[in-house]
Amino acid sequence: MKTNSINKIQSGLSNDAYLFTRKTNIHYLLGISNLEGSLLITKNDIIYFTDFRYFEEACNKLTIEVVDFVGKKLECINKHVKKLGINKIYFEKDLPYIQAISNQKFFKTKSISYEMAGSLIEELRIIKTESEIDLIRSSALINDEIFNRLLKEIKIGVTEIELKIFLENQIRKLGGEGSSFDLIVLFGKKTSMPHGVSGDFYLTANTPILIDIGVNYKGYASDMTRTIFFGSPDEDFIEIYEIVKDVQRKALNMVKPGARIKDIDQKVKDVLALKGYILGHSTGHGVGLEIHEAPFINVNNDGILEENMVITIEPGIYLFNKFGVRIEDLVVVTKNGYEILSNIDKELIIV
Numbered sequence: 001m002k003t004n005s006i007n008k009i010q011s012g013l014s015n016d017a018y019l020f021t022r023k024t025n026i027h028y029l030l031g032i033s034n035l036e037g038s039l040l041i042t043k044n045d046i047i048y049f050t051d052f053r054y055f056e057e058a059c060n061k062l063t064i065e066v067v068d069f070v071g072k073k074l075e076c077i078n079k080h081v082k083k084l085g086i087n088k089i090y091f092e093k094d095l096p097y098i099q100a101i102s103n104q105k106f107f108k109t110k111s112i113s114y115e116m117a118g119s120l121i122e123e124l125r126i127i128k129t130e131s132e133i134d135l136i137r138s139s140a141l142i143n144d145e146i147f148n149r150l151l152k153e154i155k156i157g158v159t160e161i162e163l164k165i166f167l168e169n170q171i172r173k174l175g176g177e178g179s180s181f182d183l184i185v186l187f188g189k190k191t192s193m194p195h196g197v198s199g200d201f202y203l204t205a206n207t208p209i210l211i212d213i214g215v216n217y218k219g220y221a222s223d224m225t226r227t228i229f230f231g232s233p234d235e236d237f238i239e240i241y242e243i244v245k246d247v248q249r250k251a252l253n254m255v256k257p258g259a260r261i262k263d264i265d266q267k268v269k270d271v272l273a274l275k276g277y278i279l280g281h282s283t284g285h286g287v288g289l290e291i292h293e294a295p296f297i298n299v300n301n302d303g304i305l306e307e308n309m310v311i312t313i314e315p316g317i318y319l320f321n322k323f324g325v326r327i328e329d330l331v332v333v334t335k336n337g338y339e340i341l342s343n344i345d346k347e348l349i350i351v
């Protein structure tokens with residue numbers, strides 16, 4: 001349980017309360033995953049509401065009050081809320097719209113105001129604890145290992161899908177729960193599509209391969225991309241590869257506490273623009289319980305980097321109908337700079 005974070009949430013409350021429903025937020029606060037329920041946090045109380053399916057497991061795993069809501073969850077929550085003198089409930093920003101609206105209707109009939117929360121939970125989650133960083137590091141280590149194992153599977157005639165399935169199997173063998181997103185293995189021209197979908201294409205000689213992979217380990221994600229070459233790369237490819245490698249290193253060198261996030265994305269876009277290329281996606285994103293979470297490394301973000309944020313740096317150049325190159329590292333912001341969690345070489349790998 002994240003006692004510090006819960007204390008911070010409680011310190012801002014009086015007759016109001018937070019009601020968390022999203023699994024990632026509950027995982028973050030309580031350290032439990034794969035259960036369904038709602039977490040009520042008031043100034044002095046923490047109550048987890050769940051149903052018969054998860055009740056026993058929740059009782060075993062949690063040291064806080066667990067309530068089996070039997071029947072209507074909201075009615076049960078309302079009873080507790082009334083008893084505690086709460087008149088205002090904050091819901092999560094990313095709660096599905098339809099759920100937020102119907103909950104709001106319900107609480108209105110009970111004279112309780114039901115409002116969207118501010119950014120407190122996101123602000124807490126954006127800075128990782130040492131134990132969270134350890135889990136992300138473990139996730140990245142598995143990611144490195146499946147990449148290395150994949151290299152041995154790359155041969156004429158193999159398909160994108162076959163390589164993707166190989167990666168997914170290796171994740172399970174190495175103790176991961178699965179991939180942290182739909183893994184991307186692309187051959188040839190398809191590498192020009194930043195988020196192309198792996199298909200039944202056979203690998204032929206002299207082909208670039210884009211590999212964007214991530215592991216889910218104990219709920220925590222990792223993310224890394226390498227673009228490698230099968231056969232002999234021509235000068236065009238090598239030139240583009242070197243530009244991407246160079247701009248990726250320049251962006252990494254800006255990563256340190258106090259750096260303005262927008263400056264990093266702007267720098268990447270400026271360097272690429274000077275060479276005549278436009279980067280159509282942002283430079284990176286935060287990684288944690290979710291594969292894409294705050295901070296988002298783009299020109300619209302007014303925030304600054306802080307120690308123990310975990311982010312990706314992933315510039316690319318995509319040449320329509322020709323090929324694309326992306327290089328992505330997962331890094332943790334340290335006291336004086338950054339530590340790379342994805343340790344695969346960034347010199348062009350030729351297989």
Ligand SMILES: [Mn+2]
Nearest residue numbers: 223312314328
């Ligand atoms: Mn990414």
